[in-house]
Amino acid sequence: MSATAQPQTKPENAGLAAEVRAVARAAKDAALQLSLSTAEQRTAGLKAMAAAVREDASLILAANDKDMAAAGGLTPALKDRLKLDAKRVEAMAKGIDEVAALPDPLGQVMAEWDRPNGLHIARVRVPLGVIAIIYESRPNVTADAAVLCLRSGNAAILRGGSESVNSSSTILASLKRGLKSAGLPDAAITRLPTQDRAAVGELLKLDDLIDVVIPRGGKSLIERVAAESRIPVLKHLDGNCHTYVDRAADLAMARKIVLNAKMRRTGVCGATETLLVDRRVARTHLPPILDDLAKAGCELRGDAETRALDGRVTLANDSDWDTEYLDAIIAIKLVDGVDEAIAHINRHGSHHTEAIVTGDEAAAKKFMAEVDAGIVIHNSSTQFADGGEFGMGAEIGISTGKLHARGPVGAEQLTSYKYLVQGSGQVRP
Amino acid sequence: MSATAQPQTKPENAGLAAEVRAVARAAKDAALQLSLSTAEQRTAGLKAMAAAVREDASLILAANDKDMAAAGGLTPALKDRLKLDAKRVEAMAKGIDEVAALPDPLGQVMAEWDRPNGLHIARVRVPLGVIAIIYESRPNVTADAAVLCLRSGNAAILRGGSESVNSSSTILASLKRGLKSAGLPDAAITRLPTQDRAAVGELLKLDDLIDVVIPRGGKSLIERVAAESRIPVLKHLDGNCHTYVDRAADLAMARKIVLNAKMRRTGVCGATETLLVDRRVARTHLPPILDDLAKAGCELRGDAETRALDGRVTLANDSDWDTEYLDAIIAIKLVDGVDEAIAHINRHGSHHTEAIVTGDEAAAKKFMAEVDAGIVIHNSSTQFADGGEFGMGAEIGISTGKLHARGPVGAEQLTSYKYLVQGSGQVRP
Structure with a gap:
């Protein structure tokens, strides 16, 4: 100290x-x-x-x-x-x-x-x-x-x-x-x-x-x-937060959550910075989600696969996965199911707030248990990371450390x- | 950090x-x-x-x-x-x-x-x-x-x-x-x-x-x-622990507790290093307590008043109040009741373990509330500062900080x- x-x-x-x-x-x-x-x-x-x-x-x-x-x-x-x-x-x-x-x-x-x-x-x-x-x-x-x-x-x-x-x-x-x-x-x-x-x-x-x-x-x-x-x-510290759209995600729910998690307010620490999408539903789920984001004025930066699926996506570089934009920019990556999503988050996340959208209880349970973050959310927006929203009246901030206080x-x-x-x-x- | x-x-x-x-x-x-x-x-x-x-x-x-x-x-x-x-x-x-x-x-x-x-x-x-x-x-x-x-x-x-x-x-x-x-x-x-x-x-x-x-x-x-x-x-960190013998202390209990708190094992962090005695009972309580300690081989270092009461006491200097002896030495000071005891402890203690011996519930309550330490004890020995004695099975140590963990x-x-x-x-x- x-x-x-x-x-x-x-x-x-x-x-x-x-x-x-x-x-x-x-x-x-x-x-x-x-x-x-x-x-x-x-x-x-x-x-x-x-x-x-x-x-x-x-x-x-x-x-x-x-x-x-x-x-x-x-x-x-x-x-x-x-x-x-x-x-x-x-x-x-x-x-x-x-x-x-x-x-x-x-x-x-x-x-x-x-x-x-x-x-x-x-x-x-x-x-x-x-x-x-x-x-x-x-x-x-x-x-x-x-x-x-x-x-x-x-x-x-x-x-x-x-x-x-x-x-x-x-x-x-x-x-x-x-x-x-x-x-x-x-x-x-x-x-x-x-x-x-x-x-x-x-x-x-x-x-x-x-x-x-x-x-x-x-x-x-x-x-x-x-x-x-x-x-x-x-x-x-920083909130490099992720939303993961699983193969068992309801599309309408995923669209609503991702748009809110990224674009409700882009300057708050609970804003989603990277979108992870299960490769199995990329063709059905990714285009409408990206439509919503693009219409709201969000810049799209993705890996080669997402770029191949959608021409509006520019190629992300390695540093994008570690960046807290605090701006109308999102990084996008396809993953092979919940295990790869968890591995990506534990490697690149800042232990702040991470969300999964899925109807599969087993996948949700795994995500909640294995993601190493102060707040882990199933089927809702990362923008709820806030002491007031948690019912604490107010907050001094969100702790990303593990000692003494974690989260709001x-x-x-x-x-x-x-x-x-x-x-x-x-x-x- | x-x-x-x-x-x-x-x-x-x-x-x-x-x-x-x-x-x-x-x-x-x-x-x-x-x-x-x-x-x-x-x-x-x-x-x-x-x-x-x-x-x-x-x-x-x-x-x-x-x-x-x-x-x-x-x-x-x-x-x-x-x-x-x-x-x-x-x-x-x-x-x-x-x-x-x-x-x-x-x-x-x-x-x-x-x-x-x-x-x-x-x-x-x-x-x-x-x-x-x-x-x-x-x-x-x-x-x-x-x-x-x-x-x-x-x-x-x-x-x-x-x-x-x-x-x-x-x-x-x-x-x-x-x-x-x-x-x-x-x-x-x-x-x-x-x-x-x-x-x-x-x-x-x-x-x-x-x-x-x-x-x-x-x-x-x-x-x-x-x-x-x-x-x-x-x-x-260090355990500069005190035992305070209040005017309402039972003498037999005070003798037993002070002797144990100082001499059971002198090298542990919960050992008492300074004895505070209420001036009002110094004449009745101090001599038998010092007899017990001296017989057990403890060196006595006190303020001028305690020295005047007992010829075995050598004069303490200012640094004695801040010293964790981890040895068969005790510092002794007379105080004007529970308030002065609390003030002395909050100034010189290391926020580890502090004890009061008294039959006066109000004095005990005040001491427990106002002493700033991980463990505060009424009518028992500071040597109980130990995870095993607290029922935790074992301990890694006693934390003297206030963040995350305090005490065992x-x-x-x-x-x-x-x-x-x-x-x-x-x-x-």
């Missing part, structure tokens, strides 16, 4: 380092207070946060206007992520309401048992402590991250992108008002004192104060955080546990 | 790198087969392993004699860890029997629910994949690690200390015979081809083949692994999960 040669603080950054440490120290103190708060207090805080966001909607939109005015250099996709309107602010408030309505995870007895010597052992859910979340342009991540941390009793240190600094700090001020009105510590949700990149470097050194770092954004951000951090990182990360995934052992004077022989 | 500047393979190590990669590749293939094996097969494999260890007892002891003959330079404590006798080999076999009798964790549905759109979501326990375990002199770790990995469906790559190489490889051969007789893949439990330290460096680079690294041993081993590894590490790491803690989503043609709006 730590590097052999640690980056040292440069003398000119000593003041910055002290400032960042003070923020983290305050967050750690707040985390202790939060861990002792009641579920009712946390729920009241969340409800007050939703109300404050609604009350402050016009302030938030005005701050967002400032960010948008300064966003001249951004791509249209990034501008769309940055942009807030009345509907998006209301969706943010509604998301907070949903998290407020979720069962509180803390104090839950996950397991308990008695030992022959009379010791009673209970495994009880507790917060992780202090969570740092480093994200990019979407200002609503400020609310998602803060409320999931509060629901799970963690203090949050937020560091959003510079392009959303006005929106994010205005949203944060509303959230803090909600916190305060429920008697919860102000420092339970906080942000870095500056947008200076060096501040993130200082933050990533504080393994005595911060328990987990969650980077949410592009691959380069995540890799930078993973490389620099002395603190454990919950990574959300909601409030429950932001907890740890401790063992409480009750004795009556036992000593160990 | 990875360092900014990665260690490169030196040209002279290219052959070694290829050899290590081949071992890891075989382990990954075996892991896939294991993940598809049945609980019955894994149980049969474990039972056959226990039988093979018993059959091979004399071979194992002969190999251990060789290791002991070469162990001239080791300290008595390390020699004791290395030494096997008939009783210890039988204990090893019995430990395997216990793990064989544990419920199999794989395939367990941890949670399942239906969504309004008809999707059925299940969170199901799966293996982590390939686990590398790097340990020091105790040859029985070979069996503990291998059987816990098999129970949880993981392939294990073992790398024991050079001083136990004959014992460990003989034990491994017995375990492999057991595996094979149950039709499980030979490469499911394997070891590095050489004791060359460079081989460990090569292993720690293989984040495409290995899912987790568990270092088990001294602080320097663990820090080296954490610093070098590109693979996620489950750390088992048994078979269940060596698992991950995946989400299985069952649809009937749903697409996301």
Whole structure:
């Protein structure tokens, strides 16, 4: 988790380092207070946060206007992520309401048992402590991250992108008002004192104060955080997702699912990037599926066989099988049934979300068991890979690692546990 | 998880790198087969392993004699860890029997629910994949690690200390015979081809083949692994454990517990290193507790107050509060009740195991809630910090981190999960 040669603080950054440490120290103190708060207090805080966001909607939109005015250099996709309107602010408030309505995870007895010597052992859910979340342009991540941390009793240190600094700090001020009105510590949700990149470097050194770092954004951000951090990182890497159309797939269902999985939104991590089709049904199933995709504006890149079947397909090269396009492009390959589909996915996939369309229960069972991914789906769209769609209220992201949390990360995934052992004077022989 | 500047393979190590990669590749293939094996097969494999260890007892002891003959330079404590006798080999076999009798964790549905759109979501326990375990002199770790990995469906790559190489490889051969007789893949439990330290460096680079690294041993081993590894590490760091004797402690119980917590075995990570005593009962409780410890041969190091109360106490310095002695030495400090005890522990403890002795339920409840440790114990000995004592059959160690696993790491803690989503043609709006 730590590097052999640690980056040292440069003398000119000593003041910055002290400032960042003070923020983290305050967050750690707040985390202790939060861990002792009641579920009712946390729920009241969340409800007050939703109300404050609604009350402050016009302030938030005005701050967002400032960010948008300064966003001249951004791509249209990034501008769309940055942009807030009345509907998006209301969706943010509604998301907070949903998290407020979720069962509180803390104090839950996950397991308990008695030992022959009379010791009673209970495994009880507790917060992780202090969570740092480093994200990019979407200002609503400020609310998602803060409320999931509060629901799970963690203090949050937020560091959003510079392009959303006005929106994010205005949203944060509303959230803090909600916190305060429920008697919860102000420092339970906080942000870095500056947008200076060096501040993130200082933050990533504080393994005595911060328990987990969650980077949410592009691959380069995540890799930078993973490389620099002395603190454990919950990574959300790429989603190179597949949909496999089996020989026993219902054609109408396969068409509907593939079109949605690829084209509903192409920029989300659960979008399908590669289509695998069972060679036995290529002649019947592939042309209508490709028609749908082409009509929706999707570029088709396939292996030689699919190209031979359909002239619109251009030849894919080896790197296509490993590419997360996040765009209206799909790679297409014929396979010899479920076994070859599984082998292709386990070799090229990113362990995110994988789907099979089939009416054959045995093939589905095999696919679900053998595909190595956080989410495996039978007869539905990979675009359901989302904490909200899973019923978690919101998500911080989709974890592609196997340790701690896999798949959507909601409030429950932001907890740890401790063992409480009750004795009556036992000593160990 | 990875360092900014990665260690490169030196040209002279290219052959070694290829050899290590081949071992890891075989382990990954075996892991896939294991993940598809049945609980019955894994149980049969474990039972056959226990039988093979018993059959091979004399071979194992002969190999251990060789290791002991070469162990001239080791300290008595390390020699004791290395030494096997008939009783210890039988204990090893019995430990395997216990793990064989544990419920199999794989395939367990941890949670399942239906969504309004008809999707059925299940969170199901799966293996982590390939686990590398790097340990020091105790040859029985070979069996503990291998059987816990098999129970949880993981392939294990073992790398024991050079001083136990004959014992460990003989034990491994017995375990492999057991595996094979149950039709499980030979490469499911394997070891590095050489004791060359460079081989460990090569292993720690293989984040495409290995899912987790568990270092088990001294602080320097663990820090080296954490610093070098590109693979996620489950750390088992030091156990700076405390026992707090509260004003409402029963004196007889406190004496029995403190003596056991410190002196039963001083070299285990659950041994108490600092005794905290409520100032209000220092005059009545401290002298008899210190009598017991002194009679058992324990060195006493205390703050000025405890020294004033008892002439046998030498003055502790600041570093004593942060030291894991793993020896017959105890640090002693008076505190102003449960709040100061909690503050001292949260500042100086290592989040391992902490105990309170008290008859006051409110004080106990406060201590259990506010002490930040994997295991918190009321009215019993910190030496119960052990997977076997918790009923887990065996343990790979005690995790002091908060991510993934905290406290004793048994078979269940060596698992991950995946989400299985069952649809009937749903697409996301």
